[in-house]
Amino acid sequence: MENLRSALTHFHGQSFDVAIIGGGINGCSAAQHLAASGYKVLLVEKRDFASGATSRSGRILHCGLRFLAPQKSISEFLFAPGTLLMKLRTASDMAVAQGELYNTIRAYLRPMDIALPIYKHAGYSGWHVDIGAALVRLMNRGRSPINYRRWKGAASPHPFIRHLANQGDIRSVVAFTDQQFRWPERIALDACLNAEDMGAVIRNYTQVVKLEKSGKTSWKLTLADSEHKASVDARYVLNLAGIEIDRTNRMVPGLDNIPPRVRAMKGVHVLIRLPEEFRGHGIAGENSEGEHIFCLPWGEYHYLGPTETFYDGHPDEVTPLDEEIDFIIREAQALLPGLPIKDAKIEMAWAGARPITFDANRAKGKRLPFSIFHDMVDQGARNLLAVTWGIIVNHRQTARRVTKKIKGVLGAAGPGKPINYSPREVPALTPTSSAADIEHAVRHFLTAEHATSAVDILCRRTPLFWDKAVTPEFLAKIVDTMGSILHWSDRRRHAEIDSFADYVWRNHRVEL
Ligand SMILES: Cc1cc2nc3c(=O)[nH]c(=O)nc-3n(C[C@H](O)[C@H](O)[C@H](O)COP(=O)(O)OP(=O)(O)OC[C@H]3O[C@@H](n4cnc5c(N)ncnc54)[C@H](O)[C@@H]3O)c2cc1C
Known part of the structure; x- marks a missing residue:
């Protein structure tokens, strides 16, 4: 027995209200919010959930202050009030999102005390940052700690400051508390598992290989996993395929030459x-x-x-x-x-x-605002929506906007269900867990959380790899336990260990 889930062919011919392509933070959160609104949802991820950009970020849950900084000088806002407004809106979104996440999933976050030196050549002064911090505090309304401080010159007790270059050029130093996503993979997993609790079908290691219109407004998706193919119908398709958004849009016959998004x-x-x-x-x-x-x-x-x-x-x-x-x-x-x-x-x-x-005039793309919607009706493709540059911080805001947009098109769905944002109960697993506890946890990840490999378990279902807690001995125990549950041969077990070692070397430069 290699696989514990139902065969893909089981879904052949099924119809969904919304099919979501891409199981990163945005796909998982959209699935959760749409399922809670009563829609019949399918979420398809070609690798593991949260294994794309969602697991490879800088992991900062910004308080919003950074987004108020001008590009060069504060005076640029005088000539571009629209930019100032957009920055204020972004900072406000960040402040609100940080407050909400801090109050619902604090166990997945960690505070960081961040210092920011302001040099003489900077286009803004310390008191400008004071105003920005006061605004962010207002926007955040005490939902999460910001702990803003400022010192004149380089005379700050913050431990990094005395190690900076050009001490004489430091005009002032500010410091504040930002939060860190300790475990963004788990945030995405909790969201899609909660969607599943509410009736959504969620499939990892399943790729959308063909996307075709079916009638005027509906869609036919061809799905493939390592063994089977199946096709399903959907009234609406959400393209949340990350850097593969263009490739996905261009699967649609007739859209193969559309401009990049x-x-x-x-x-x-x-x-x-x-x-x-x-x-x-x-x-x-x-x-x-x-x-x-x-x-x-x-x-x-x-x-x-x-x-x-x-x-x-x-x-x-x-x-x-x-x-x-x-x-x-x-x-x-x-x-x-x-x-x-x-x-x-x-x-x-x-x-x-x-x-x-994408922005034809900017080599590095359009950085703000976040979460831009691309309704492909412009290209003659109704009920196909792609979203670019939704960051981890604002995933719930993005999912709520997506849900509102889809409601406007599909109309009301079945009865709504309450969303559960709380961290999910997961069996404890540490390198010192007993054999029985390891068995219990591994079985849970394989049967209740769609894990199929040691990488899925150690790099995403638990924080153990990112916490640098995985030793060769512990990996061997995990793989042995997986092998017993899945009836793997010795050869298959060795292959799993090699595959884990290869993955962490290629992706993380970690030699096991
Ligand atoms: C270096 C870096 C630093 C960052 N720093 C931060 C930060 O500090 N804070 C922050 O909030 N954000 C940060 N981000 C941004 C954030 O990580 C991403 O914007 C966010 O994770 C995007 O999520 P997503 O769900 O849209 O995309 P992804 O997580 O990339 O998910 C898209 C998924 O679609 C799947 N897919 C593609 N094609 C198909 C198909 N045909 N069928 C099925 N599945 C498919 C892919 O396998 C992938 O898993 C950073 C990103 C990077 C790379």
Whole structure:
């Protein structure tokens, strides 16, 4: 017995109100909100849930302050009041989203104390940031701690400041609390499992390979997994395929030449260990290309990054390259010359591709606003909607807007159901768990959470890999337990261990 789920052919010929392509944070959250509104939902993910950009981000749950910064100088807002309004709206969305997530899934978050040096050449002063922070506090309305402080010059007790370059040029330093997504994969999983509780069909390792109109407004989707093919009908299709949004739209006969909607921008992060005094603290600065660079706490480690490069490689193989890791280390060392960065051991790395909204005039895509809707009715394709650049922070806001839009088209559905945002009860699993507890947890992930591999269990269903808690011995126990439940041969078990080791080396530069 290799697979515990029903054969794909079981769904052949079924009809859904909404079919969602892509099981990242946006697809999972949309499935949850649409199922709660009474729609019959299908969510299809070609790899594992939350294994795309959702699992490869900078993991910052922004409080909103960063989005109020001008590009060069504060005076640019005088000539572009529209930009100021858009930034205010974005900051407000972030502040509200942070407050909501902090109050519903605090167990999946971690606070970070982030410092931001303001240099003499910056186009804004400390008191401008004071005003921004006051606005963010108003928008947030006390829902989550912001703990904003400012010091004149470089005289700040924040541990990173004395290690910065150009101390004499520091005009002031601000610091505030931002939250971190400790476990974004679990947030997406909880959402799609809650959708399943409410009647949605959710399938990982199932790809949409064909998308065709069926009548004037409906759709026929051909699905494929490793064994079977099936076709299903849907009244509405949501294209939430991340960097594959264009590829997915262009599957539709007649849409194969439509202009791009998404720009894939690769970003890499690198994990190193810094001395104990930096725990819980982070710093935001600028790299030599004028892009943001962060050094953020991750338990007893810190991660540095990101990079910002156009990506046109294989969508399933977005992996960190040596030259990208070297670039980050060089830039972080230049930002913080007083710290032992260039000789630090690379503990882990990861890479993802941001599904940024395409803009013919901007090589790096349109950064704001987030969550742009592309109703493909413009191209003669009714009831097909793609969403670009929905970030993790605002996934619930995006899902609510999507649901409202679909309600406007499909009309009311069946009776609504209450959404459950609470963290899901999951059996505890640690490297010191007893054999019985490991058996209980692994069986749960295989039978109740759609896991099929050790990577699914250790990298997404639990935070163990990201917490650097996976040893070869523990992996062997997990694989043995999977093998007993799934009746694997010794050869199959060895192949699973090799496959895990290969995955974490290619994707994370971790040698097991
Ligand atoms: C380097 C980097 C840093 C970032 N930093 C932050 C941050 O600090 N904070 C924040 O909030 N956001 C951040 N983001 C943005 C955020 O990670 C993404 O915007 C978000 O995860 C996108 O989610 P998604 O569901 O739209 O896409 P994805 O998570 O990429 O999901 C799309 C899914 O569609 C699937 N798919 C594609 N084609 C098909 C098909 N034909 N059939 C079935 N499935 C298909 C893919 O396998 C994929 O899993 C960052 C992103 C990156 C890359």
